[in-house]
Amino acid sequence: MSKTALITGITGQDGSYLAEFLLEKGYEVHGCFRRASTNSFERIEHLLDSIHVHPADLIDQSSLECLVRTVQPQEVYNLAAQSFVGSSWGQPILTGDVTGLGVTRLLEAIRLVDKSIRFYQASSSEMFGKVHEVPQREATPFHPRSPYGVAKAYGHYMTANYRESYDMYACSGILFNHESPRRGLEFVTRKITDGVARIKMGLSKELRLGNLDAKRDWGFAGDYVEAMWLMLQQDAPEDYVVGTGETHSVREFVEIAFGRAGLNWEDHVVIDPQFYRPAEVDLLLSDPARVKTELGWEPKMSFQSLVETMVDSDMERVSKIEGRSLSVVRKSA
């Protein structure tokens, strides 16, 4: 009998890779989406014949209970969140409601419907925030530096609390930054690779960025969804740090990305104070020893090929858009 999985946030970057991964494993895959006036299925368009999607919202308790009751999954992956750190200062209450309280709403729905469902929470290295220990491991203290990080820390502790209070199989992956050609355009990696492609195609001249000195442990999103799945296949629920064990500055990412397109970044990058954050997380570097030894997980894509893959993908995408608009101009001329 195939297993049934429910993914919240299936329309996002990680949700789309996780859906592909679980389909490959023979799962029946369900996901939820929130109603909007335009559809947000861009990343899962190619999967819509193979998966089941249901309307539900992390801020609406009854929709979550109805979702869990309808799908009757064995595994729930909670990937839905207001996930952009930068927006969390402008929308701290919404971020707390979705990214924090949303976790409790979903755990409560599971507890009421079927406590035997296994639950994965998308925790974040943003919870470490201000640097207290390098590299960061499962036991490193949290000191979140954004409303997003605070909301994630709340969701993380609630997941542990449901595990301890109700004996539920509930665990959190503390994932460090992971990127891909499907990354949202406001995150720095994708903003850079999209910007490089636009400059290369002559659509733009400059790219405005904030703090180039921030350092992140960047991996490939397609590799990280395997760790989420592995965490739900164990005898007992445990939280794990998941990352590459390497750190690079935003400046290094910029240099490689512009270099891939044969451009000199210093000719195009403009530092713009509007992209600085009220409180910054200066340095993230994981110690993934436990996930490697206990779950046998390894990241496969290197930093260099991650940057190059993202640049190549955006060059192809932007050149297609450019090609289409040129043919419209020619036809109407």
Ligand code: NDP
């Ligand atoms: P995305 O921003 O790409 O996806 C977020 C998903 O959440 C989207 O499907 C979005 O739907 C959905 N969503 C937002 N608000 C609600 C709501 N109120 N109800 C239901 N769904 C909602 O994030 P990623 O895929 O990058 O990340 C997945 C998870 O992992 C997030 O929780 C994120 O915080 C966390 N995380 C991510 C890391 C990373 O580096 N990518 C690292 C560590 C943690 P819609 O399409 O409608 O916007």
Ligand code: GDR
């Ligand atoms: P982050 O990702 O905050 O780490 O959260 P983001 O790519 O937004 O920022 C990374 C670093 O780059 C610096 N930076 C800029 N960031 C953006 N977005 N735009 C800019 O112009 C810019 N210039 C410099 C930032 O200051 C920061 O230091 C991501 C999200 O996926 C979270 O959901 C997840 O939990 C964490 O990663 C781990």
